[in-house]
Amino acid sequence: MKKGKYYILLIILLAVSSCEFLGMESESKMDNTENLVARVGNTFLYKTDISDLTDPSMSEEDSARITERFIDTWIKKELFVREASSNSKIDQTEIQRKVEAYRYTLISYEYQKLMVEQQLNREVSEEEIKQYYSDNIDNFQLRQNILRGRYLKILQAAQKKADVRRWMKSDRPEDLESLKSYGFQFASDFSLQDSTWINFDDLTKNSPFSTIENKIQFLRRNRYVEESDSLYLYLFRIHEFKLSEQVSPLEYVKEDIKNIIINKRKVEIAKSLENKVYERAKKNEDYEIYK
Numbered sequence: 001m002k003k004g005k006y007y008i009l010l011i012i013l014l015a016v017s018s019c020e021f022l023g024m025e026s027e028s029k030m031d032n033t034e035n036l037v038a039r040v041g042n043t044f045l046y047k048t049d050i051s052d053l054t055d056p057s058m059s060e061e062d063s064a065r066i067t068e069r070f071i072d073t074w075i076k077k078e079l080f081v082r083e084a085s086s087n088s089k090i091d092q093t094e095i096q097r098k099v100e101a102y103r104y105t106l107i108s109y110e111y112q113k114l115m116v117e118q119q120l121n122r123e124v125s126e127e128e129i130k131q132y133y134s135d136n137i138d139n140f141q142l143r144q145n146i147l148r149g150r151y152l153k154i155l156q157a158a159q160k161k162a163d164v165r166r167w168m169k170s171d172r173p174e175d176l177e178s179l180k181s182y183g184f185q186f187a188s189d190f191s192l193q194d195s196t197w198i199n200f201d202d203l204t205k206n207s208p209f210s211t212i213e214n215k216i217q218f219l220r221r222n223r224y225v226e227e228s229d230s231l232y233l234y235l236f237r238i239h240e241f242k243l244s245e246q247v248s249p250l251e252y253v254k255e256d257i258k259n260i261i262i263n264k265r266k267v268e269i270a271k272s273l274e275n276k277v278y279e280r281a282k283k284n285e286d287y288e289i290y291k
């Protein structure tokens with residue numbers, strides 16, 4: 001509920017701000033009637049305000065529809081703000097205070113974001129990733145079953161099925177290359193990067209393996225298994241697996257850890273930025289407290 005109120009307040013503040021901005025512009029353009037598009041009270045909308053709404057690649061009909069919709073929305077918004085502003089129960093001073101507070105927050109955020117992007121080092125070493133993983137290993141429990149293996153879905157009428165079965169079971173690099181070449185040409189679905197950890201459910205969706213009730217038992221008991229239906233043959237080889245609630249392999253969470261480290265750096269830069277500004281102002285005597 002609080003979130004909803006916040007968003008409503010934000011919309012109102014933006015509406016008031018835009019109203020004031022356009023109102024200020026209107027004073028400087030009062031005599032430019034040729035450029036005028038619409039008016040609500042003493043607030044004016046000009047052609048220059050809507051010049052970026054469309055581009056030359058649009059049809060005339062699309063451009064006209066987009067422009068008309070914007071003008072209609074602008075008029076309704078301005079009428080609503082005008083009506084609200086005339087209500088004596090609304091404290092205009094409080095509204096202005098909130099607008100200024102929002103403006104301060106927005107400017108601070110944009111400046112902080114700019115400084116963070118300028119100072120941020122996005123390079124994360126393997127040592128940093130391993131250290132973070134080791135220090136926080138309890139935070140990397142799996143929420144799903146994962147595996148490394150091979151999966152292939154081919155038509156029942158497909159050729160070379162005997163070769164495909166042999167390639168699936170083989171550990172020879174040349175057989176894996178043959179299997180990949182076959183998969184690209186003839187498979188309806190496949191995953192043959194057996195060095196990569198994959199979510200079991202993602203790998204087996206739209207296959208008979210997705211209906212397995214006891215997945216843990218299936219993973220523990222099988223290394224190679226086939227299923228079929230009236231149209232397709234499904235071949236599945238499991239090299240290694242990890243079960244839900246076990247500790248995730250480092251390789252599976254490496255990108256997550258990298259993003260965590262980068263985000264921590266962002267937070268540290270943001271925290272230090274305000275202190276640096278304050279200390280610099282203090283040194284230069286840019287502020288004074290009156291008692």
